[in-house]
Amino acid sequence: MGKDKLRRFAEIDTFSNVLQLDAGKEFKGKWSSSFFKNDNPLVLELACGKGEYTVNLATLFPDKNFIGIDYKGNRIWRGAKTALEDGVNNVGFLRIQIETLLDYFANDEVDEIWITFPDPQPQISREKKRLTSSRFLDMYKVVVRPGGFINLKTDNDDLHAYTVEKIEETGLNLHVRTEDLYHSEFADEVLSIKTYYEKKYLKDNKNINYLKFSF
Template sequence: MGKDKLRRFAEVATFANVVQLDAGKPFKGQWSKSFFKNDNPLVLELACGKGEYTVNLATMFPDKNFIGIDYKGNRIWRGAKTALETGVNNVGFLRIQIETLLDYFAPGEVDEIWITFPDPQPQLSREKKRLTSGRFLEMYRSVLKPGGFVNLKTDNDGLHAYTAEKIAETGLNLHVKTEDLYRSEHADEVLSIKTYYEKKYLKDNKNINYLKFSF
């Protein structure tokens, strides 16, 4: 492991806005009240990477609480450090495997979920790893409040089509579906937040897909 990664791992462990693995379990059902010290709505970004979307959303919506979730501490370091340096206090980061989501959030605790440019896991043998596979959808159903939204932004046409099929198969409520976000009427200020990787995709003339659905 490189020196920079080691330094980031050591530094992120000292950040007040980062919760590591099992340390997050006492907050289950109490994230807004106990971690953020308020009663504001709770929004998650799954596989948040460097946390760019999480921090930008938190800046736009100071009346909501945001948690970026990823397993790689050296990635979380960037978003957490930016939030601390800029005084964005309604954002936190949780370092866990997303497969363990139900261990950390109570039924109906979450108001909205964002999934931005996840690994599409294109191999059929890895379908269960896709963040919109059936098992993950059931997790989201559990932690979301009734009517809570799930948002998916992806450059991967296959994952977009797969998710649309799952929404139809499961009888979920589809609110927005577009294969070319920035040439659609849906590209508002929130959806126009661009991560480092999204900017790269756009430079390569890739289309950006977007889905919004609820249970």
């Protein structure tokens, strides 16, 4: 591990808006009341990377609480540091494996989930690692309140198509579907937030897919 990564790992240990591994378990069922100290709705961004989407959403919606989740601490460092420097107090970061989500969030505790540009895991052998596979959808159904939304934003056409199939197979409610977000009527202020990687995809003239669905 490079010196810069080591420095970032050491630094996030001192950040008040970051919890790592088991430290987050004590907030299960009480994230809003105990961590954010309010009763506002709770929104998660899974595989948040550098946290740009998490922080931007928190800035747009000060009446909601946001948690960015990723396992790579050197990436979380960027979003957490930005939130602290800019005084964005309704955002936190949790460094865990997403597979352990049920250890950290209680039934119906989450109001909405965002999945922005996740690893598409294209190999058939890695289907279970796709964040919209049946395995993960079953987890989301536990923690997301009835009627809460799941949002998927991706440049990967195959992951988009795969998720549409899962939505249809599972009988979920599909509210929005577009294979070309920025040439559709759906590109509002929220969906126009662009991450570091999305900007790169757009420079390569990739289309951006978007799905919004619920249980």
